[in-house]
Amino acid sequence: MNPASDLVNKLWRLCALLRKDGITYQQYVTELTYLLFLKMASEQKDEGRIPEQYRWRAITAANEAEVLQRYRQALVDLGNPDKVSDRSVVAIFQNATTVVREPATLRKLIDAIDGLHWFSDERDAFGDAYEGLLQKMAEETKRGAGQYFTPRVLIDVMVNLMQPQPGEVIQDPAAGTGGFLIAADRHMRDATDDYFALSPAQQKFQLGQAIRGIENVPDTFRLLLMNLHLHKIDPDHLDLGDTLSPKGSGTQFKNAGLILTNPPFGPAGGPPTRDDLTITDRVSSYQLPFVEHVIRALRLGGRAAVVVPDNVLFDEGRGKALRQRLMSWCNLHTILRLPTGIFYAQGVKTNVLFFTRADDEAPTKDATEAVWIYDMRSGAPAYGKTNPIRPDDFSEFVKAFGDDPLGRANRTDTGEEGRFRRFTRDEIAARGENLDIHWLKATSDEAEDGLETPEDIAAAIEGHLKLALEEIGALVTDLGGEANASELAEAAE
Template structure:
């Protein structure tokens, strides 16, 4: 049975557990615990990781009433921070508890997992299976998972264009469930026969040093660690923490950053002392961009998913864009279609940049590809595919630093070049569009209540971001004009 078939079968079991009041996200968390135990048994890795009394075989054999008690005890014991189990096991089961109340429901789930054929003749299916479950969860939940789950097709496009290479440190400071890190590792494995063509030292680096990430939500970190482990990736440099706090400094310098940071209010300004440009900004997206600029090594590159306001916001937003174009070669902006993040009204972009060796004058031209205007409505029933990105990939060219370009298409096309002087004349506003975007007509065509609500919410969020930016700018002006003590 292939991974897709397994995903569909396991997902259908969620309807059984809904009787226990379990949500989709709780179901995926529950599956994470059970699949981890099953995986350890399948891969013969229980020794040293899972005490005998809590192993999969013991759970399968237990009677229904005892099974639920055994399972609850296992979750507590495996996540005990005072225990002697490996860090990865403790992290996955940290503060774990089951949402299942009916013993028969646990029996149904354990039996179904135990009876599935997990392995194809050629390769382990666990990684594909788990990512499939994460994607189903994101598709079903407009909030929660959908906020941090980047569409797989977009991840694969960005990884292809950025060309991760063995020996590079690859970082995602807002790692979510690990999509970017895993996709980058997959590309490098395919290029090196699963790293077998590398020397011993190089193999060790790839398995234990190459991947760096941080995630601020404990429940999401659990899914991230499970995803990494199922893809045979070490998680020593993936940690729980706020990237915008001092802990974010521990991520270190990177050769490549791939990330989709959170959008919206952050509940306060960054607490890191090195984020000087965005020190007073109380939203996520601007400080995360400054982190990426500062975290890149000279010559390092990044692809960052961002909302529209980063491209046009005044005050600190404008100062950040100037820093970005001075310190880096901001060579490409991709205007993404709406609806691809499971919410119709959210407007996003991808910025592609390369860190310069100096901190002045690194951007000469910015190329912009408009994949938003005059595009079909995307959503749950109309998915974005690789084919939608084909023309952009051809225009971007084969060089990851944007030095090989397709021909400029002018005002009638999607691909245009703007000089640094032209951008400066616009007040360093990078929110540039030239094709007519019939947004109003597109929103008039929405019929699903959840899509209509998402469009309204996106408009309100954009308005709130502008209000926050204006408030911050006014506050800075007030502080600057206030007389110093003793005057």
């Protein structure tokens, strides 16, 4: 068995110690975040940033009568910038509290973690094990899990096709737990002998400035910091904030060479407040404003791969205006129609947009000459927890996409019986700028008929209801009824 997988399974079984007290899966993983940070610092001889009384051996040496009190005090003090000078430590432990109620339970967690073997002949397993825990959490927490976790196989496909390069700024404006950023960093490390093939100046940029992300949920931001810390990525350019707000970091995160993201879908509870989002400034949902952010945040010639729901492809009003801007300023060269069920929110129909910002600030003609669409959805099996999507499922698309991250490889239109088609800009305009193009027999509903577990079926129903409320809210907004759209957004939460 893979050493990291073995660790994940053992750590996940420890969840039973806390689940009986009504602890959620995310609370459990957050608790492990604190303990694993202290354990990792001890194993890697990197405890200089931690006050001596709160280091791993000091916690493990405490007797049962005092271990819980010492641990609670450690969480308070490690998140206090007056007591700890290291910013990354303070950020991970900011406002940290424990959900452990009994000293005996904490002792069992500590002893179990202390007894695990964290190293193989090739590498330490802290980072891989933590990512595995995050994936387990997403699998077990269907409600809302898609907001912060993207299936690893899809991340790897998007990253490998976009070919991140050392020296460019790589951004995720909805970073979640950092899957895209870590995969991009790993891709570049593998190509440069862990950055040792780069000059000292290039190494400094890669280790301190290349990776940038924004996350709006404090608890998820903590998991993001820990995940990147375990993968040796500097957290200085990770911000807790709202990408769509002027007080967030969205307006500052400009000139990205590559953006990889799966932004949240659905009602946002209010329109974005950034002045530069001129097209989507009155849209009370996440996906359209995030797409406009990506367009504006790319440097000239920069590229992006963005996961979006179907309505981005066909919404009228501001949705249509956004697609016109996208195809004017960028070369939208590829759309991948994803199968249903690959996200933990069943019933949500999604796509990946691959596009490149034009080399000119204000192109005199549309940068998009044609859009290639690959349909992975029609005729696809019923994916879900019992049948997760695998790398081989993407092999035909990867081959069709080609080896050019800008979408300029030689491609073949497979015709009406095939999965890969080319549509010219004029053909799209004749369709009223509607990019929701499919030609094979639609079988997504039949695929959902194959769902087996009650959880998958309930999640599929929930996903359809949320999308229906969202589309009604978008219509109301276009008609000028912002207050009513806001009420619908709240109802969908």
